[in-house]
Amino acid sequence: MTPEDPDVIIIGGGASGMMCAGIIARAGKQVLLIEKNPELGKKLSISGGGRCNITNAEFDTRVFLSNFPKAAKFLHSPFSKFSSRDTFSFFEKRGLPLVTESRKRTFPASQRATDVVAALKKDLHAPYVTILTGTEIKSFTKEEGRITGVLTRSGTRYHAPYIVLATGGLAAPETGSTGDGFRMLRDTDHSVAESNPNVVPLKTNAKWVHRLSGTSHSFMEIRFSLNRVTKIKKKGKILFTHFGISGPLVLNLASQVRGLLKRGPVHAEINLFPDTNAGDLDKRLVRLFDKNKNKKLRNVLPEMLPKNLAHTVIYLADPSLGEVSVHSVSKEGRKRLVKTMQTLGFMITGTLGMGRAVIADGGIELEEVNFSNMTSRSHPNLYLLGDILNINRPTGGYSLQLCWTTAWVAAKDLIVRLESEDTQDTVDESDK
Ligand SMILES: Cc1cc2nc3c(=O)[nH]c(=O)nc-3n(C[C@H](O)[C@H](O)[C@H](O)COP(=O)(O)OP(=O)(O)OC[C@H]3O[C@@H](n4cnc5c(N)ncnc54)[C@H](O)[C@@H]3O)c2cc1C
Structure with missing residues (x-):
């Protein structure tokens, strides 16, 4: 496929959208990454007070998941594929060593959140990634009930066989996460729980x-x-x-x-x-x-x-x-x-309130998500990442780990599906 005819459209260039785009691109698949801000990774670049608490170095997955009380049972499958330990190797392979501080909170050794954004951007380049910034998606396009692409606020349509929704939740809306994804999900008959500022x-x-x-x-x-x-x-x-x-x-x-x-x-x-x-x-x-x-x-x-x-x-x-x-x-x-x-x-x-919230709950009801590959159960070509999921959690690096895990699982599934369409079915573990 070509940049004009992408394999995957990713809506939202935040933490999860960028990581997902990079992994897919490294496998040689065409990604169209659409972000409404002029820059990618706005929230990520202010995370952790500008230092980015990138994950939590709790390597016992059961203990890690006890921080997501209501969602733990859904998360065992994705975390068995990409855990906080994998986050260390993922970023270290991209030239970003991590250091662990008290309560296992982990930061880039440089102590700069902007370096995390830069590390993710390294994988986002031509010819496999086309980035459209300053472009707001208004809705999905559909044909016979199937999601076929997206419609921008200015009326342009883009089509792809697979769509990734990574538009974030409602916390800190000035960073771009204004709940657009929730509206798009409701418009396609998904159940979306109301958002409240929880970590605020x-x-x-x-x-x-x-x-x-x-x-x-x-x-x-x-x-x-x-x-x-x-x-x-x-x-x-x-x-x-x-x-x-x-x-x-x-x-x-x-x-x-x-x-x-x-x-x-x-x-x-x-x-x-x-x-x-x-x-x-x-x-x-x-x-x-x-x-x-x-x-x-x-x-x-x-x-x-x-x-x-x-x-x-x-x-x-x-x-x-x-x-x-x-x-x-x-x-x-x-x-x-x-x-x-x-x-x-x-x-x-x-x-x-929401304006100063670090974490808000709300989002797609977890029963409607297939956590083995992060797709919507009702629309299997729609992938759902990061804060779009109705998962509450504490501070300490848990939110971003959720982004990394869901992005990795979705990207690997997309690669397998795209390659099986090309009659190949190998998963490259070396991206971890
Ligand atoms: C101040 C603050 C500090 C934080 N610090 C930490 C921390 O240290 N550690 C941690 O684990 N978590 C932290 N968090 C939480 C963490 O940043 C989020 O969980 C994470 O960024 C969510 O990533 P995401 O990819 O799901 O969404 P986001 O990062 O919110 O990205 C979504 C992107 O989608 C774009 N978008 C939205 N709608 C549209 C549309 N219609 N069309 C096109 N693009 C659209 C947005 O502009 C945005 O760039 C912090 C949060 C805040 C607010």
Whole structure:
């Protein structure tokens, strides 16, 4: 086939679309990759705060899949073909070594998400890949119920025997994932679950939280309560922002908090020293004050906490204490400091919504997907990748691994189908 007459049309040049296109092209098949942004890989290039948490180095697939509670049973087949271990070799073969950090989160050694985009682009070249950027697909074209191609917003039609839908979900729509694929799926009688921002920062109106913007502390406990009853309690790292709180702990609890918000006002309370009881924390203060008798509290407390956080604790406990020498802080004053450090409270007013979501759920219902090759059960020439699938998951590299796995499985199946049409049926494992 020729560039004008492609074997495969891929809609969406994000993580999964680019990888799928590259693998098919390496097998010498013609791909037309259509992306509505002026550039490929916009979301990928900002992923992981610009560092791209490309996968999670949990190599036990059962443990890995336990992070996709509702979808695990569907994912065993694709992950048996391409797992997180394969992601290492795939990118290392393309000149992108990976490094693993805490909680097995894995990043490019260069710490640059744009290098991941560049590695994927290496396989996207003529004569096998034609890239149309700035081109928005409006709908599929159909003949006698079969999907035969796509129609662009400006009215151009492209046809191919196989179509890959890789248009993403609804999180961070400014990157291009505005739910177009969901609409196209509904138009072809697929069931698509509604999307909600699931991994998303939380908002508060508490000014002291906003003033802490940029401050984080690694081991805090946060409790969320409804009508004074604690509903969620977890320890980890929290990042204060100019609108509220974020960081992996908060992001991964956000969908539960969103559920609570539907039932009433949600109060959050942070304990900066969750493993120390009030008596022991007071003793720590006494020891610290003994060492620094004539210094002001505002200069001493930062020995226990990040400076901004220490000053906030003083401000909330009793602002007048800040300028006092520690030897003049009364037992009552210490008690207020301890209580404040263990019960920093504020109301949650909502989430930042889709615009700032890292992960949204929603997408095609999994029962309608054949996970052995990532095709639609009702339209076997339509492939479905990445965020288009209704799979919820936490942060930590799991989302992108889902893209790599589904892209690889779809691409390999396409190659086999295209080659069997040419009376060949070999699968090249060397692309891993
Ligand atoms: C801020 C942020 C940080 C993240 N960080 C991480 C991380 O570190 N690790 C991780 O695992 N996951 C991360 N994620 C999630 C991860 O980026 C996504 O799961 C992943 O990018 C989804 O890839 P995709 O190919 O399915 O879709 P996308 O990357 O969203 O790509 C879809 C593409 O399709 C195009 N498109 C849409 N509609 C049309 C149309 N009608 N016509 C033509 N083109 C169209 C879009 O413009 C877009 O380029 C992050 C997400 C966000 C928002």
